[in-house]
Amino acid sequence: MQITKEAILKSLSKVQDPDLKRDLVSLGMIQNIQIASDQVSFKVVLTTPACPLKEVIKNNCLEELESDFGTGIKWDIHMTSQVTTVRDATPVLPQVKNIIAIASGKGGVGKSTTSVNLAVSLAELGAKVGLIDADISGPSIPTMFNVEGEQPAVKKEGDKNVIIPVTQYGVKLMSIGFLTPTDSAVVWRGPMASSALRQFISDVDWGELDYLLIDLPPGTSDIHLTMVQTVPVTGAVIVTTPQKVALADANKGLSMFRQPQINVPILGVIENMAYFTPEELPENKYYLFGKEGGRKLAEKYEVPFLGEVPIVQSIRESGDTGYPAVLKKGVTQDAYMELAETVARQVAIRNASDKKTEIVEIKA
Numbered sequence: 270m271q272i273t274k275e276a277i278l279k280s281l282s283k284v285q286d287p288d289l290k291r292d293l294v295s296l297g298m299i300q301n302i303q304i305a306s307d308q309v310s311f312k313v314v315l316t317t318p319a320c321p322l323k324e325v326i327k328n329n330c331l332e333e334l335e336s337d338f339g340t341g342i343k344w345d346i347h348m349t350s351q352v353t354t355v356r357d358a359t360p361v362l363p364q365v366k367n368i369i370a371i372a373s374g375k376g377g378v379g380k381s382t383t384s385v386n387l388a389v390s391l392a393e394l395g396a397k398v399g400l401i402d403a404d405i406s407g408p409s410i411p412t413m414f415n416v417e418g419e420q421p422a423v424k425k426e427g428d429k430n431v432i433i434p435v436t437q438y439g440v441k442l443m444s445i446g447f448l449t450p451t452d453s454a455v456v457w458r459g460p461m462a463s464s465a466l467r468q469f470i471s472d473v474d475w476g477e478l479d480y481l482l483i484d485l486p487p488g489t490s491d492i493h494l495t496m497v498q499t500v501p502v503t504g505a506v507i508v509t510t511p512q513k514v515a516l517a518d519a520n521k522g523l524s525m526f527r528q529p530q531i532n533v534p535i536l537g538v539i540e541n542m543a544y545f546t547p548e549e550l551p552e553n554k555y556y557l558f559g560k561e562g563g564r565k566l567a568e569k570y571e572v573p574f575l576g577e578v579p580i581v582q583s584i585r586e587s588g589d590t591g592y593p594a595v596l597k598k599g600v601t602q603d604a605y606m607e608l609a610e611t612v613a614r615q616v617a618i619r620n621a622s623d624k625k626t627e628i629v630e631i632k633a
């Protein structure tokens with residue numbers, strides 16, 4: 270077969286993205302084809318940073334090309350990535366590709382710990398990441414990032430004051446905790462917290478982001494409604510522990526996003542504290558709170574199970590010292606990096622469905 274751009278595209282249209290179940294050409298992933306006499310180069314633009322299927326996709330491309338054009342050509346395949354979005358026409362945060370709500374039914378299941386480690390893992394994978402701490406019940410993110418007591422700077426843009434987020438470990442941060450002194454006993458009323466969240470969304474200079482994570486308060490609250498009324502959310506991640514009492518509440522949290530008038534897609538369920546493991550003996554697993562509760566919740570609602578994180582002493586210590594567990598080599602780093610890859614893949618799968626999430630208008 271003669272080598273032309275069209276012939277190369279025809280050959281590559283036989284290669285599917287295993288997650289998105291569509292061919293690379295119709296997904297627009299093949300770019301910048303350059304043909305020299307016996308050498309061809311092109312880019313494969315994947316939809317997630319550090320896609321775990323990178324090698325599989327590259328090999329599948331090579332196989333199709335060699336079967337159509339023989340083995341005499343040097344194929345220079347450059348694997349790169351660009352996070353996808355269905356938020357491109359939205360007036361609120363147009364430069365933010367994906368907004369991910371992190372929710373839980375019950376307090377204390379490790380939602381903030383998971384949000385922090387997910388945000389840092391996504392940044393470690395090469396993505397541009399922001400994190401909003403909207404948890405009025407205990408804004409713990411400044412502590413978990415070791416930026417307690419920091420004050421975000423403010424700059425003028427025209428007549429508007431714009432807040433510059435605090436950046437730590439490659440993640441841009443805004444927290445309700447930055448607005449109150451560390452030891453103060455300010456009780457956040459719903460309307461005050463809602464107005465702070467609205468400000469975090471519209472008055473903060475987030476710049477370009479691949480993922481903006483929002484750590485919500487536990488349960489269902491005014492804050493959840495403010496979020497979906499202020500900004501179209503790409504999807505929600507539900508964090509739960511495996512025991513019955515936590516699962517009962519996680520059911521409610523998950524159902525809230527599913528209500529027809531809210532209609533935020535569920536990206537999946539994360540099971541935190543899935544089992545206890547001593548760090549030096551990771552093959553020993555003790556199912557303190559029961560086994561696979563989160564997985565069963567995901568099955569019941571037919572949503573993806575995103576993964577499990579064990580109870581490890583160093584995860585708690587990392588939260589307290591403000592140096593996220595994912596930054597230290599070991600079982601916890603592996604668990605969080607894998608989780609982040611899975612979340613990024615689910616975002617790409619959700620975006621390939623092309624359905625936009627709309628801002629919710631709730632009638633009083």
Ligand SMILES: Nc1ncnc2c1ncn2[C@@H]1O[C@H](COP(=O)(O)OP(=O)(O)OP(=O)(O)O)[C@@H](O)[C@H]1O
Pocket residue numbers: 373375376377378379380381382383404406407409486487541542578579580581582584585586588589
């Ligand atoms: N996998 C884990 N292993 C060990 N400790 C953990 C793990 N996940 C969370 N923790 C610890 O459990 C406590 C509660 O976690 P965290 O504050 O993240 O929960 P939360 O669900 O955000 O709570 P809330 O929403 O009520 O503020 C913290 O001390 C945290 O360090």
